[in-house]
Amino acid sequence: MGSLDANCIASPRGFSPLDIDDFRQQAHQTVEFICEYYKGIESHPVVPQVEPGYLRRLLPETPSAQPMPFAKVLSEVQATVLPGMTHWTNPNFFAYFPATLSSAALCGDLLASALNPVAFNWLSSPAVTELESLTLDWLAQLIRLPKGFLFSAGGGGVLQATTSEAVLCTLVAARKMVLERAGHDGADKLVVYASDQTHSTFAKACKIAGIAPANIRIIPTAREDLFSLRPDSLRAAMEADAAAGLLPAYVCATVGTTSSTAVDPVAQLAEVAGRFGAWVHVDAAYAGSACVCPEFRHHLDGPHKWLLTGLDCCCLWVRDRARLTTSLSTDPEYLKNRATESGLVVDYKDWQIGTGRRFRALKLFMVMRCYGTANLQSHIRSDVRMARGFEEMVAADTRFEVVVPRRFALVCFRMRPRRAGADGEAEADAANRRLLEEVNNSGGIYATHTVIGGIYVIRFAVGTTLTEERHVKAAWELFRAKADAAWEAAQ
Amino acid sequence: MGSLDANCIASPRGFSPLDIDDFRQQAHQTVEFICEYYKGIESHPVVPQVEPGYLRRLLPETPSAQPMPFAKVLSEVQATVLPGMTHWTNPNFFAYFPATLSSAALCGDLLASALNPVAFNWLSSPAVTELESLTLDWLAQLIRLPKGFLFSAGGGGVLQATTSEAVLCTLVAARKMVLERAGHDGADKLVVYASDQTHSTFAKACKIAGIAPANIRIIPTAREDLFSLRPDSLRAAMEADAAAGLLPAYVCATVGTTSSTAVDPVAQLAEVAGRFGAWVHVDAAYAGSACVCPEFRHHLDGPHKWLLTGLDCCCLWVRDRARLTTSLSTDPEYLKNRATESGLVVDYKDWQIGTGRRFRALKLFMVMRCYGTANLQSHIRSDVRMARGFEEMVAADTRFEVVVPRRFALVCFRMRPRRAGADGEAEADAANRRLLEEVNNSGGIYATHTVIGGIYVIRFAVGTTLTEERHVKAAWELFRAKADAAWEAAQ
Numbered sequence: 001m002g003s004l005d006a007n008c009i010a011s012p013r014g015f016s017p018l019d020i021d022d023f024r025q026q027a028h029q030t031v032e033f034i035c036e037y038y039k040g041i042e043s044h045p046v047v048p049q050v051e052p053g054y055l056r057r058l059l060p061e062t063p064s065a066q067p068m069p070f071a072k073v074l075s076e077v078q079a080t081v082l083p084g085m086t087h088w089t090n091p092n093f094f095a096y097f098p099a100t101l102s103s104a105a106l107c108g109d110l111l112a113s114a115l116n117p118v119a120f121n122w123l124s125s126p127a128v129t130e131l132e133s134l135t136l137d138w139l140a141q142l143i144r145l146p147k148g149f150l151f152s153a154g155g156g157g158v159l160q161a162t163t164s165e166a167v168l169c170t171l172v173a174a175r176k177m178v179l180e181r182a183g184h185d186g187a188d189k190l191v192v193y194a195s196d197q198t199h200s201t202f203a204k205a206c207k208i209a210g211i212a213p214a215n216i217r218i219i220p221t222a223r224e225d226l227f228s229l230r231p232d233s234l235r236a237a238m239e240a241d242a243a244a245g246l247l248p249a250y251v252c253a254t255v256g257t258t259s260s261t262a263v264d265p266v267a268q269l270a271e272v273a274g275r276f277g278a279w280v281h282v283d284a285a286y287a288g289s290a291c292v293c294p295e296f297r298h299h300l301d302g303p304h305k306w307l308l309t310g311l312d313c314c315c316l317w318v319r320d321r322a323r324l325t326t327s328l329s330t331d332p333e334y335l336k337n338r339a340t341e342s343g344l345v346v347d348y349k350d351w352q353i354g355t356g357r358r359f360r361a362l363k364l365f366m367v368m369r370c371y372g373t374a375n376l377q378s379h380i381r382s383d384v385r386m387a388r389g390f391e392e393m394v395a396a397d398t399r400f401e402v403v404v405p406r407r408f409a410l411v412c413f414r415m416r417p418r419r420a421g422a423d424g425e426a427e428a429d430a431a432n433r434r435l436l437e438e439v440n441n442s443g444g445i446y447a448t449h450t451v452i453g454g455i456y457v458i459r460f461a462v463g464t465t466l467t468e469e470r471h472v473k474a475a476w477e478l479f480r481a482k483a484d485a486a487w488e489a490a491q
Numbered sequence: 492m493g494s495l496d497a498n499c500i501a502s503p504r505g506f507s508p509l510d511i512d513d514f515r516q517q518a519h520q521t522v523e524f525i526c527e528y529y530k531g532i533e534s535h536p537v538v539p540q541v542e543p544g545y546l547r548r549l550l551p552e553t554p555s556a557q558p559m560p561f562a563k564v565l566s567e568v569q570a571t572v573l574p575g576m577t578h579w580t581n582p583n584f585f586a587y588f589p590a591t592l593s594s595a596a597l598c599g600d601l602l603a604s605a606l607n608p609v610a611f612n613w614l615s616s617p618a619v620t621e622l623e624s625l626t627l628d629w630l631a632q633l634i635r636l637p638k639g640f641l642f643s644a645g646g647g648g649v650l651q652a653t654t655s656e657a658v659l660c661t662l663v664a665a666r667k668m669v670l671e672r673a674g675h676d677g678a679d680k681l682v683v684y685a686s687d688q689t690h691s692t693f694a695k696a697c698k699i700a701g702i703a704p705a706n707i708r709i710i711p712t713a714r715e716d717l718f719s720l721r722p723d724s725l726r727a728a729m730e731a732d733a734a735a736g737l738l739p740a741y742v743c744a745t746v747g748t749t750s751s752t753a754v755d756p757v758a759q760l761a762e763v764a765g766r767f768g769a770w771v772h773v774d775a776a777y778a779g780s781a782c783v784c785p786e787f788r789h790h791l792d793g794p795h796k797w798l799l800t801g802l803d804c805c806c807l808w809v810r811d812r813a814r815l816t817t818s819l820s821t822d823p824e825y826l827k828n829r830a831t832e833s834g835l836v837v838d839y840k841d842w843q844i845g846t847g848r849r850f851r852a853l854k855l856f857m858v859m860r861c862y863g864t865a866n867l868q869s870h871i872r873s874d875v876r877m878a879r880g881f882e883e884m885v886a887a888d889t890r891f892e893v894v895v896p897r898r899f900a901l902v903c904f905r906m907r908p909r910r911a912g913a914d915g916e917a918e919a920d921a922a923n924r925r926l927l928e929e930v931n932n933s934g935g936i937y938a939t940h941t942v943i944g945g946i947y948v949i950r951f952a953v954g955t956t957l958t959e960e961r962h963v964k965a966a967w968e969l970f971r972a973k974a975d976a977a978w979e980a981a982q
Contacts, residue, residue: 015866015873017593017799018580018956020526027525030598031518034605038511048617052835055621063629067863070595076860077602081853084618088608089509096615096825101607102508104561107521109604111568114525116592116801117579124587126539127575130546138554161652162845172699187701188679200821201846207819208663208844210678210701258825308508312849328698330691334587334749334941334950344543353699353844354653355692358803362572369567372558375506382506450825459825465509 026070027110033074037082038089041466045443046093050084086446091466094475095448097258097286097410098463100379102308104370108363118356122345123337125359129346132159132361135368140317142373143291149317151346157317158351159360163285164201165353166316167252169328171209173318174250174279176327181277182247191215191241193273194252195229197262197452199283202252215246223453226404227262229253235272248276256287259450260404260412260457263287285314290384290408293377307376308367308465313360316351325350383409386472387462393476399483403455409462414455415483427491429456435479435486442482445475517561518601524565525597528573529580532957536934537584541575577937582957585966586939588749588777588901589954591870593799595861599854600801609847613836614828616850620837623650623852626859631808633864634782640808642837648808649842650851654776655692656844657807658743660819662700664809665741665770667818672768673738682706682732684764685743686720688753688943690774693743706737714944717895718753720744726763739767747778750941751895751903751948754778776805781875781899784868798867799858799956804851807842816841874900877963878953884967890974894946900953905946906974918982920947926970926977933973936966 016022058080068076088099119128136157140149149155160166171192179186192211194202196218206216217237221227238248251273253264270280289307290296307313318324329350339345349355368376387409394400394413404412414432417424436449436458447460458479462472507513549571559567579590610619627648631640640646651657662683670677683702685693687709697707708728712718729739742764744755761771780798781787798804809815820841830836840846859867878900885891885904895903905923908915927940927949938951949970953963 015862015869017595017862017866017870018529019594020529023529023594023597024522024526026594026598027522027601028519030601031515031522034518034602035511035515037605038509038514047614050617052613052617052830052833053621055618055625059625061628063633063859063864065863065865067866068860070598070861073595073857073860077853077857081618081622084616084621085606086608086610086614086616087606088616089606096609099607099609101605103510103514103517104508104564106514106601106604107517107561110518110521110597110601111525113597113600113801114528114592115576115578115580116590117577118587118590119577122543123538123577125575125577125579126541126543127546127572130544130575131572134546134550137552142554161849162847164845168699168844175701187703199846200823200826204819204821204844204846208659209699210666212678258823312847328695330695332691332749334939335691339543342543353659353695354655355690355695356653356803358652362568366564366568368554369559369564370561371506371508372556373554374556375508375558378506379508448825 029071029074033078041087041090042092044082044085044087044090046090046446047086047440047443048084049443054084055080089464089466091464091468091471092445092475093464094460094462095446097461098467100308100463100465102367102371102465104366105308105363108366112359112362115359117359119359120349120355120357121335121337121340121347123339126345128359128361129348131365132348133157133346135361135365136315136317138368139315139364143288144294144297145317148319154321155317155319156321156346157315158348159364160314160316160352161312162201163199163283163314164204166314167201167281167283168205168208169316169324169352170279170281170318171205171211171250173324173327175209177279177323178247178249178277186247188212188215189245189247190249191217191246192250192252193217193219193234193237193248193278195219195221195227195254195264197221197227197229197257197259198252198254199258199285202283217241221262223404227257227260227452229264229269231265231268231272234269238272238276238278242276248273248278250279250281253280253282255282255284256290256408258286259452259459261287261407261410262404263407287408288315290380292373293380296380296408308371308379312358313364321351328352330355383463383467386467386469387411387460389469390460390462390472390476397480403457404452411460411462412450412452412457413460414457415487425455430490431487432456432458434490435482438482438486439478442478444478447475520562520565524569532578532581533583535573535576535578535581537581537937538577538931538934539575540934545575546571580955580957582955582959582962583936583966584955585951585953586937588952589958590801591799591954591956592801593858593862593956595857596799596801596854599857603850603853606850608850610850611840611846611848612826612828612831612838614830617836619850619852620839622856623839624648624837626852626856627806627808629859630806630855634779635785635788636808639810645812646808646810647812647837648806649839650855651805651807651843652803653692654690654774654805655695657805658692658772658774659696659699660807660815660843661770661772661809662696662702662741664815664818666700668770668814669738669740669768677738679703679706680736680738681740682708682737683741683743684708684710684725684728684739684769686710686712686718686745686755688712688718688720688748688750689743689745690749690776693774708732712753714895718748718751718943720755720760722756722759722763725760729763729767729769733767739764739769741770741772744771744773746773746775747781747899749777750943750950752778752898752901753895754898778899779806781871783864784871787871787899799862799870801854803849804855812842819843821846874954874958877958877960878902878951880960881951881953881963881967888971894948895943902951902953903941903943903948904951905948906978916946921981922978923947923949925981926973929973929977930969933969935969938966
């Protein structure tokens, strides 16, 4: 065998990209970089003022052959990447649904990256699988899911990267379940159901799974129902489809829709779906986290948006795990092993789209362990309290109105129309659009919009980890201060 | 608005999970924990000696309300999680395809987690999108992809979490492309093609996309072709399908199969597929990385396994990005924005299954910047040189044989049959199975197997970041030392 590459240019002792001393030094530098970033977090505009293509003007067109000292790379990131970031952790970020984060999650994620297990099945890293099963059982207990969703009862939970993946996996399982019952030639007869408030991931999952567009029922909701899906509407749709010889297969209910945090009546929808043997999936990507607090539990019947774990940590629970795994399992020779054959272990590759997977459970474990459930509850309640305060301030200003009553930590509001009728509504839409632009262009805060029941609405979502009452109050002052001028400018 | 929660128990100043001082202290502790882990990395058995369910016996059944000090949580991880890990970074790990890692990737990933952008579209964090586009252009140049795959030419690259996701997304795009040409009612006529050596992710992607099992052509390969897919076999299959009124839609070719790193002749397969208007996807999840070295470039026509970035960094390039995005795009009101409407930006949510996405490009950028392409080449060459050394040692021992000539850093070998014919083959299979078990049970190393051309083969994959010649030599000594006894015990 030859000796180590003599052409190595990184270090006199050879190219050692995992040298412990280098890692220690570089990691500590990175930690200090992050601390500096967080010290100045409020000084960055929340949304960057960059034009499309800005980064290519700052960095070379081609990769360089030579290494660059680590400190210089960090400086380059500071000078080129940070100015183009939308700062999701800035406490003045009130857009979309904010992404939460914590020191425990960051440390857990770093540790998971350092261990770097490719834990596709139990054997490939037993601790990864077992910690995931256990922490999902913990979280299921905390949000008081029915016992059937625990591993001991034949159910179980898995961490997925995104909500879309969770929807897609259950849709595939539902298809198999229904086709097995109906005979395998009915794929084009499968019908799926959701409300017009359901997240776009549902439509995307249907597209990927190959559900015919004609078989996707998007059921309208109404403002008087607070935009929740009515069980009688679902029943009518399913009855019509069944009478037409189609196969009702899948209902996607939502607890906490993206537009307005509307809550579908899960138990009643499940009762309707049950009569037709359809699968019910509940998308609670945002509001599921609130169910760690008993007072929000009645809305449910997952934590990456609101439980401090950072991105890439979407919880999916199923009542009958065999239905999921039989629809997604593969069994190539090179992964065969005795543990799998024993039937005693969970192989998470059969619960997801991918084969390999990150050790996502470690950050969730460290969050739950380091903070305890009492602090997670206090964190949720604090966000909800701040949103309630914002809602009260909106309601107290007669120029504004809360369009949909707040349930969690999202306030949907607008400037009221100044006259009744369609023209008044159109004027109000234009004025609110202008107001949001003015407020966002100030750089001070960032909020986004939706259109719901035909009305243009400003969404004010409280929830970054660093947001305090003072940020919420200042944001409201900004909306108030810009309101009249925005109205005039828009007309 | 109320005051902060008086029931908070974590800290007298309230619950502050992103407190800078806490983070600094905890992150530095985590870094030291990782350094200690790596100092002792070779002292852990590569595969843990734990029974299914071991972790539940060590940790509580329910989550606790109270927080636990950070140092105590780290100790708990040390005592409960580490003993159940399969240590993928142990230099004696030669199983599956090893996962590589580097200090730059770890630091880049930590920084990405700390920034925590949910970069579904350009606006939601311009730098995330632009850095990803740029680094994928860099990598495309480094592996000498045709210019059509660069952004400037209408192509482009995206980082996906897993290979499976990349296969699924392109399959969905191919379906749309072919159905648009053929008329939208032909979904059940679509036919897809791969060899019997293709990774199981292909079959899984077909299952998820709803391709009828009868329309999946798994074309046999043979030992005399080194298990590569023959263009004439593909052509015969496509001609038969076209003649039967079916629609050839998608070919999955592989450069570096999982069983034996077989290389399909991409250019010739593409020529055949082109005649039928089918999409060609090249799975180079493992061997694509080797193409950073010019001497391996002829095999291609991806870096997370072998380019030091850690998991969760699968590169996908397409020649015509509009074909991908039109098949996966969604346009909900709450994500509408002027940048998207301008058509000047990339919205990566339309290149993948999920909506949200991690800032994966940062670790790839930091790896390419910190090490330079010269070191990446030297890293690949060093692994290949060690594998070649192992192959030579196998060939020099008359009891053993190399079953498939080595191309990259995987050696497929076995103890030779002691007599000709089926009985001799069966004896050899049993003996090699026993040998692998004995070697793995020693705890000293970990390798895995496959069955190829009906032969049970031991796969020896060189490639963890810390593996040196001494580990490879010691591993070979272990196989040699156990060989005769394993043969006797198996008969």
